[in-house]
Amino acid sequence: MKIFDFQAEFDSGTFKKDAGLNESATAQANENFVYESKGCSRVRTTEMLTWNPITGCTKVSAGCENCPSEVMAKRYQTMGHKRYGNGFNLTMHDEAFRDRQDFEGRHISNSCSPSDWFNENVPYEFLDKIMDSINSYSDLRYQIITKRAERMAEYFATRPIPKNAWLGVAIENQDVKGRIDVLREINAPVRLLSLVPLLEDLGNLDLNGIDWVIVGGESGNKARPMNPQWVMNIQKQCAEQKIPFFFEQWGAWGEDGIKRSTKLNGKKLNGKIYQEMPYWY
Ligand code: SF4
Numbered sequence: 001m002k003i004f005d006f007q008a009e010f011d012s013g014t015f016k017k018d019a020g021l022n023e024s025a026t027a028q029a030n031e032n033f034v035y036e037s038k039g040c041s042r043v044r045t046t047e048m049l050t051w052n053p054i055t056g057c058t059k060v061s062a063g064c065e066n067c068p069s070e071v072m073a074k075r076y077q078t079m080g081h082k083r084y085g086n087g088f089n090l091t092m093h094d095e096a097f098r099d100r101q102d103f104e105g106r107h108i109s110n111s112c113s114p115s116d117w118f119n120e121n122v123p124y125e126f127l128d129k130i131m132d133s134i135n136s137y138s139d140l141r142y143q144i145i146t147k148r149a150e151r152m153a154e155y156f157a158t159r160p161i162p163k164n165a166w167l168g169v170a171i172e173n174q175d176v177k178g179r180i181d182v183l184r185e186i187n188a189p190v191r192l193l194s195l196v197p198l199l200e201d202l203g204n205l206d207l208n209g210i211d212w213v214i215v216g217g218e219s220g221n222k223a224r225p226m227n228p229q230w231v232m233n234i235q236k237q238c239a240e241q242k243i244p245f246f247f248e249q250w251g252a253w254g255e256d257g258i259k260r261s262t263k264l265n266g267k268k269l270n271g272k273i274y275q276e277m278p279y280w281y
Pocket of ligand 1: 057059063064070
């Protein structure tokens with residue numbers, strides 16, 4: 001697997017930040033660039049298309065405390081959005097299998113952001129429909145990120161994994177590092193870690209069998225700060241083990257420990273943008 005490094009590509013002039021094109025748009029313009037995202041943790045890596053056959057969720061660990069999907073669901077419910085009549089209550093949407101034609105031929109897509117597909121209350125039969133659909137769009141890549149690693153492993157133990165599904169687990173603190181071991185046992189085309197929101201130093205990580213690591217801080221009024229040392233610790237381990245490292249954003253608390261807008265805090269770590277990713281074909 002090759003590593004794609006945005007910063008190096010920009011520096012070398014392979015990609016230009018043309019007027020009106022941000023990094024995400026530039027990435028989308030590159031046909032060889034296969035990328036899509038989100039899951040139960042927010043991964044703002046590109047301007048992503050979304051496909052949401054499930055909305056709503058239930059909280060499972062500390063990373064869920066300020067779940068951005070809950071905030072979004074409640075806002076959409078207030079606005080009368082047809083998909084969010086149930087607010088943040090888990091809801092499966094059969095109509096989602098009929099309205100995906102827009103994605104046809106596109107290289108960018110994403111999986112479920114408003115929910116965790118492996119929530120205990122999502123029947124396997126509904127997951128089967130989702131996987132059938134993913135299989136039928138073989139030119140798209142889907143990132144499926146969960147905090148329910150065991151249920152994902154249990155599900156795929158008896159079913160084939162779509163070749164275009166990248167599977168990941170969300171980890172926010174030391175208590176849930178065991179999710180990595182579960183993911184490692186799943187024979188996915190790409191295994192990724194979403195360390196978002198990072199809530200404490202994760203210490204040493206066993207990254208054997210892991211293809212991609214994404215790190216980011218929390219956004220929103222109640223966001224918890226992320227210490228730069230925690231991030232550097234992960235970046236260092238990824239560099240040593242040659243695993244693509246993607247620093248998504250600081251979130252509400254900047255690298256300097258000051259709270260301000262997520263946009264102003266940006267995504268530079270020690271003055272550099274880290275946006276490596278697996279280059280997979
Ligand atoms: S598992 Fe993900 S979507 Fe579900 S409550 Fe937690 S953060 Fe939100």
